[in-house]
Amino acid sequence: MEKSRLPPTLEPMTPPDSKERPSWFFQPKNVRRVIVGLFGACGFFFLLDVVFVLTGFDKHPHFQWEQWPGFYAVFGFVACVLLVLISRFLLRPLVMRGEDYYEKNSTPTGDKTDA
Amino acid sequence: MPEALPPSLIYLLGALLVPLMRGRLRQVFALAVPLVAFANYYLIGKGIHWRVELLDFELILGRADAWSLIFLHIFTVLSFIGILFIVRDNSPLDLSAGLLYAGSAMGVVMAGDLLTLFFFWELLTMGAVLCILARRTPASGRAAMRYLLVHVFGGVVLLAGLVLHLAAGGSTAFDKIELSGVGPWLMFFGFGINCAWPLLGAWLTDTYPEASIGGVVFMATYTTKTAVYVLARTFPEEPVLIWIGVAMATLPIFYAVIENDLRRVLAYSLINQVGFMIVGVGLGTALSLNGTAAHAYCHILYKALLFMSIGAVIYRTGKSKATELGGLCRSMPWTCLFCCIGAASISAFPLFSGFVSKSMIMSSAAAEGQVVVWLALLFASAGVFHHAGIKIPFFAFFSHDSGIRCKEAPLNQLLAMGIAAVLCIFVGAFPHAFLYPMLPNVEATYEPYTVGHVTDQLALLLFSALAFTLLMLAGLYPAEIRSTNLDADWIYRKGGPFFYRLADRSLNAINAAASRLFLGRVVKGIVNFFESGLPRVACFFMTPVWKVMGHDDARIEAERHSLFRRAAVGAFPVGVTAFSAVILLGLLTVYYYVSGR
Secondary structure, rough: HHHHHOOOHHOOOOOOOOOOOOOHHOOOOHHHHHHHHHHHHHHHHHHHHHHHHHHOOOOOOOHHHHOOOOOHHHHHHHHEEEEEEHHHHHHHHEEEEOOOOOOOOOOOEEEEEOO | OOOOHHHHHHHHHHHHHHHHHHHHHHHHHHHHHHHHHHHHHOOOOOOEEEEEEEEOOEEEEEEEEEHHHHHHHHHHHHHHHHHHHHHHHHHHHHHHHHHHHHHHHHHHHHHEEEHHHHHHHHHHHHHHHHHHHHOOOOHHHHHHHHHHHHHHEEEEEEEEHHHHHHHHHOEOOOOOOOOOOOHHHHHHHHHHHOOOOOOHHHHHHHHHHHHOOHHHHHHHHHHHHHHHHHHHOOOOOHHHHHHHHHHHHHHHHHHHOOEEEEEHHHHHHHHHHHHHEEEEEOOHHHHHHHHHHHHHHHHHHHHHHHHHHHHHHHHHHHHOOEEEEEEOOOOOOHHHHHHHHHHHHHHHOOHHHHHHHHHHHHHHHHHHHOHHHHHHHHHHHHHHHHHHHHHHHHHHHHHOOOOOOOOOHHHHHHHHHHHHHHHHHHHOOOOOHHHHOOOOOOOOOOOOHHHHHHHHHHHHHHHHHHHHHHHHHOOOOOOOOOEEEOOOHHHHHHHHHHHHHHHHHHHHHHHHHHHHHHHHHHHHHHHHHHHHHHHHHHHHHHHHHHHOOOOOOHHHHHHHEEEEEEEHHHOOOOHHHHHHHHHHHHHHHHHHHHHHH
């Protein structure tokens, strides 16, 4: 039972209609398939990059570091993690105001509907 | 062969005629205008067309070269898609605004001199304001007013720059301008306001999400891209543009991650994409300028597609916020598919349009040895996939099931999205078919489909998706929160009212004081004079007479009272009137003799 649960971000907002069959994308085993497929694709392209380096395949790079195995993979991953963490923990506390901030005098925090 | 007409003329005439028609005729006519313009496009030969003499100036309505024609081409294509998207509701305001907007944008790109450019530049603002008003909500009314104020300010800056430029001996030629002196700098900033530069561009993310669902498709296409076109013609190779572009490409994506309104997320990613184009203009090499033109072409297609897909969601559900949406893939499968195609295109997946254009700009940055610029653009590339490529489809169509069950988008909207989606894939898969041959610098050749480029790009995107997935599963991804995020628009949205109150307090205080002084004292004095001045003067003269005649105080008071009463009704005895006349004549005689000397 534990294994078939949906990730928290895919839990429905309202209790689903029991008669309705959940959409393909919301069936727990398909969600797991998608995630596993993504992991597989990531692994494949990382290994492919390593193979290119080992075989000396010329990718016509502009910079030397583009030749490092997995440069683009690591860059993409780190960039996105930094982007999210900076946005959430640095930018949001600085700039977030209530939804009606410009409409009237409001409280300085947004109202959380779901977390 | 028939003569080509100025494209702007076709659209402006169409915009004027649309409100005069009714029913099915209006729909057919509105759709026919872009089709006629598209046929007209192929009649326009390269060269200078449609010269008009105005006072001492020669206005050029048509300069057809590779630069203007590629923009004209995509503007025409998109006008058809946009009109098709909104044609079902058959609202004269929406259709007319779209045609006016498209026509003025084409007027700008076809302009051959700065005066024509300025004329259509101002008209562009009117089109956009109508597109916002077409939403017909109180919030959109306020947003339209803010849009108008910002762009009228921008227009005045541009006009001031233009006048100073001409006064300093500059020509009206719409060509490369040296960025020195006050005039060119003001023009530079005037263009920059429409281009949504950092701090100058908050109007975009402020007002686009308030526009009508069709209006925003036109807005996302015309204003910023005409500004890119104008900057590429007037200030190419200006190094400061590289850094402006880098700031545009990187800074808004942080906002996009925490934004709740999906159309505002798209507005942030619009600025991010225009940033790439501005970097291309700033680098100013043959390849980077080609990249700017190609990226503008592809960007217009996929950004319109994304705005249309969210527009269709709003059309069916009335909602655009991530907190209120989710799970729509079941109800709107086609819209979901088109949205994913737009998302793949903006993220530059191989075989989708962004892949064949964005990399030109990045390659030029690398070829110029701009390491920091290249790294920043790579960061922006990963970021755009993260916030636009994943976030938009995920929160609208997947994510939490919001419980909303609605109908699929109407046929005309599906067709409009379908055409844009097919073009996104076709341009991405076959860039040499018609996109690359249209580019301005034929000597700069480029091949996007190399093994290295494809695998590197896929690795970048897949690991960005991996980061998104892991952050989601770990609960670290920022939850969608109903909120407003402060941006530079705070300056005029909060500063404006503050300035208003300041002006209210200071100017209205002066006004009140002046009112008290003039209305309370001066006017009252004048009124009193005309009302009771005559009897007062008469009393002044008569009181000594009455005293000499031996009247007592009570009698004098009675005489005075009757004098005022007579003055009020204008009934003086003949004797008093004659006496006054004699006094007047006497005074005149004295005056005559005194002045005669």
